[in-house]
Ligand SMILES: Nc1ncnc2c1ncn2[C@@H]1O[C@H](COP(=O)(O)OP(=O)(O)O)[C@@H](O)[C@H]1O
């Protein structure tokens with residue numbers, strides 16, 4: 672029941688650190704996968720706090736950073752043919768690092784530690800997004816905090832940008848800044864704000880967001896089950912299907928035009 676590619680979607684999730692980008696991405700993945708309508712692909716593009724796979728209960732054995740290490744190794748040997756071969760087989764190598772789950776596939780960027788090379792991490796990430804988006808209906812990218820991926824045009828070819836904010840004016844101000852640069856550096860036609868960890872009401876924040884021209888895609892409640900995950904190291908798999916959080920994220924998915 673996999674849809675054809677007429678409706679291919681590339682969605683990036685961005686925002687300040689700790690606002691809930693990874694949780695939002697993971698919840699969206701869980702719900703989209705459940706519909707069984709799409710070939711879904713996830714990218715964990717946060718090198719500092721890479722835990723998308725863990726939250727979803729997947730093991731990552733190879734990352735994009737490992738591929739970069741192989742490239743550095745070959746580059747260091749200065750053998751031209753080998754270097755050319757490396758560039759030719761880059762697509763294949765990226766596939767080699769995919770974690771193939773039952774419901775979706777995932778690629779983790781990993782943490783850059785080694786020396787620089789002719790193929791910096793962000794260039795490799797941009798290339799991977801380009802190559803892999805051809806093979807999936809929906810790609811979800813859990814970005815690193817801040818503006819780096821947008822400014823460096825790593826996520827230039829997205830069609831949807833989800834900015835996640837906590838329930839503070841500061842968070843929404845960050846989204847405001849992201850919104851401005853995204854108009855310049857991405858092709859997103861669908862940019863909007865998700866306010867996360869809403870306790871009672873988010874009225875003041877919502878009003879502020881609307882006043883500065885941000886489209887609100889939805890609100891996600893503060894969820895004690897998610898807090899518990901941090902303590903227990905559990906995964907989102909067992910989150911109750913009827914939880915207000917799941918319903919909130921279903922609405923967000925519909926608001927960006929994805930049928931469930
Ligand atoms: N709706 C929520 N309810 C309770 N805790 C949340 C919620 N969203 C996120 N958290 C917690 O906030 C922290 C940061 O979330 P995370 O998704 O890792 O943020 P980011 O990826 O933006 O850095 C985590 O400890 C997470 O469990």
Ligand SMILES: [Mg+2]
Nearest residue numbers: 692693717720
């Ligand atoms: Mg994160």
